[in-house]
Amino acid sequence: MNEPSSAIPLADVLRAANGLVEAKLIEDYAIGGALAAIHYVEPFATYDADIFFIPADKGLTAGIPAIYAHLKSRGWQVDREHLMVKGFPVQFLAAQGLTEEAVREARRIKFDGIPAKVFGAEHIVAIAASVGRNKDIVRIEQVLQQADLDKILLEKILQRHKLKLPKI
Amino acid sequence: MKLEMRRALARESYEEKIRKAGQLIALARAFPRRAAAHVRPSAPMILSESQIPYRTKRSKG
Numbered sequence: 001m002n003e004p005s006s007a008i009p010l011a012d013v014l015r016a017a018n019g020l021v022e023a024k025l026i027e028d029y030a031i032g033g034a035l036a037a038i039h040y041v042e043p044f045a046t047y048d049a050d051i052f053f054i055p056a057d058k059g060l061t062a063g064i065p066a067i068y069a070h071l072k073s074r075g076w077q078v079d080r081e082h083l084m085v086k087g088f089p090v091q092f093l094a095a096q097g098l099t100e101e102a103v104r105e106a107r108r109i110k111f112d113g114i115p116a117k118v119f120g121a122e123h124i125v126a127i128a129a130s131v132g133r134n135k136d137i138v139r140i141e142q143v144l145q146q147a148d149l150d151k152i153l154l155e156k157i158l159q160r161h162k163l164k165l166p167k168i
Numbered sequence: 169m170k171l172e173m174r175r176a177l178a179r180e181s182y183e184e185k186i187r188k189a190g191q192l193i194a195l196a197r198a199f200p201r202r203a204a205a206h207v208r209p210s211a212p213m214i215l216s217e218s219q220i221p222y223r224t225k226r227s228k229g
Contacts, residue, residue: 007190035186042177043185045192112183145171146178 009086010035013049014116016071016085020053025066029053030106030117032099032127037139039109040121040147048082048089052099052119062094098127098161121147122154129163141168 010031020026030036033050057063071083082089095103102123109118119127125143128136143149158164177185 008186008193010186035189038185038189039182040178042174043180043188043192045189045196047193109182111186118182146175 007086007088008035008046008049009088010049011112011114012085013051013088013090014111014114016074016076017051017053018115019074020067020070023070024056025063025070027054027056028103028117030103030119032093032102032119032124034139036119037124037143039107039118040124041142042146048091050091050093052093052095052103054100054103055094064092064094067092098123098130098157101157102127120153121149122157125149125154125165126157126161126163129158129165130161132166137166137168140165144168 014031017026017029021028029051031039031049032052033048034044034046035049038044038046053067055062057066068078068083072078076090077084079089082091084090093099102119103117105120105123106117107120109116121143125140128139128143177188180188
């Protein structure tokens with residue numbers, strides 16, 4: 001078992017994800033979940049990183065065994081559903097539907113000079129609306145209050161996926 | 169925290185915000201009871217994701 005890490009080794013995660021693209025194990029990826037939200041809002045504590053990817057392998061496993069093997073060969077460890085880098089849990093999640101659209105339309109960024117993609121604020125809100133847990137409602141409120149949203153784009157995404165924002 | 173202060177934090181660089189999020193993880197681990205007592209949307213600087221009660225079955229998003 002790894003010691004839990006307080007620092008978030010996002011640069012290591014992004015280098016690894018870029019390596020998966022170069023190795024053609026995944027087609028594309030973007031940062032999702034809480035770490036994507038932090039791109040647009042104030043920082044808050046989160047205990048894992050969610051990386052959504054478009055599988056290169058369109059089979060049932062979405063190439064996940066090969067992804068795990070690739071990362072394990074580079075020193076990552078496995079702890080239940082998480083891959084661990086420097087003691088920080090990372091989940092690689094196969095994107096589909098709304099999350100696949102979010103990956104394809106994600107914003108290109110550089111983090112510590114490393115090229116990466118992060119979900120757009122509008123997709124973060126739409127995905128949170130689709131999941132609907134308490135923490136997703138908190139996230140929607142934070143993003144609506146603090147981010148510069150394209151409200152027309154958000155409305156289009158919500159309509160396309162038959163979603164509604166919860167009452168806040 | 170006032171909304172203006174929170175917006176000012178939101179405008180910081182992504183690298184800086186990720187560094188601060190790491191500090192908040194350390195704080196939440198050092199003071200878990202204090203964090204649990206502040207489970208409300210108006211205190212997201214202390215709130216950690218795992219401390220928000222789930223309304224529905226967990227699914228990723």
